[in-house]
Amino acid sequence: MVDDFLGKWEAFRAAREERLSAPHGYLAITGLHWLDATPRRYDGAPGAWSFGPDGVAVELGEHESLTVDGTEISGLHRFGHLDERGIRLRAGEVQLEVARRDDAVLLRPRDPAHPLRLEHRPTPTYPPAREWVVDAVFTRSDVVPPQDTAGEVAFTLAGHPTRLAAYDDDGALWLVFADATSGRTTYPAGRQLYAPPPDPDGHVVLDFNRTINLPCAYTEFTTCPVPVPQNRLTFAVEAGEQSPVSIASAQQ
Incomplete structure (x- = not known):
């Protein structure tokens, strides 16, 4: 059976844009x-x-x-x-x-009539690539650190052995990170990735093609986390969403 990698990514992007432009999503916050x-x-x-x-x-x-x-x-x-x-x-x-x-x-x-929502343009992304899909191992922390992270995931990405602190998301994982693209092609404060629940042995697949912006990349009327020091990568993760298109630039 052929894995429809591109088709699944396109479906993910369509669902993501639908959530972004929902009548009462965070683009509607005034x-x-x-x-x-x-x-x-x-x-x-x-x-x-x-x-x-x-x-x-x-x-x-x-x-x-x-x-x-x-x-x-x-x-x-x-x-x-x-x-x-x-x-x-x-x-x-x-x-x-x-x-x-x-x-x-x-x-x-x-307010569904908020201009930020009505004039929203699809978020630019890096082209999807299988190289940004990696196998990782999640290790749960015995002691909850001050940032309330649940543990860390270990994997190799773009040739770099990497460990990222992860938050618990009702059994699944939530990663908030910054990298060498931050402030260049992606939002300066960082981005986020939601991953499925690890299996009983801690194995989990991380698809960085599904990295998305934090809400504060789109509007000042949200509150967003910042990456913990461990999650500030020195190399570029050229996958997932880039900086949003602003209303001003969309009108040019």
Whole structure:
């Protein structure tokens, strides 16, 4: 049976671009607001929002309402303490994301009509090549380090023996790294790669053709991790996504 390497990569790219341009994806985010104890109004979001000892609350005006899980709310509504996943509310076509980040809570409106989403152009990529698909071995850490990485993957890439710290992603692996292309052909802060769960012996396949940008490569209204020192490679990984096309350059 012939392995359809190119066809699988093209399907991956199509799905990736579909997620990027989704009506309420991060290209639709119009602002990043951090709530505090004082009720405040924010652009793109009805009501006055606050976050205090009792959690998150919103006080909606006389002609304002929000929809939560299909139920309309009005007046003063308390959401209590939220987790990192948070909640999603609707105000017409706009979706509001409210979620915890460490000891803070963010509010992000997502408007499908945001120009960043409407004028998005497909992200440039390096040509796919089998040489960037490598076998690796994952070793779980007995002690969780300060960065909360789960362990490391060891492999050889472009002739370089390499070890990258990996985060746990519900059993799968998440790698955040920078390399010699960072700030040249790829986003300066680094990129990310999601890999499948390792087998019982720790073996896992890493396909660097599926390396993608961090959300902050597209918009300032996201929060992104930075690669740990171990994950700053000195050689070039010429695979996966390159720097996004900006609205300004797309219009030239």
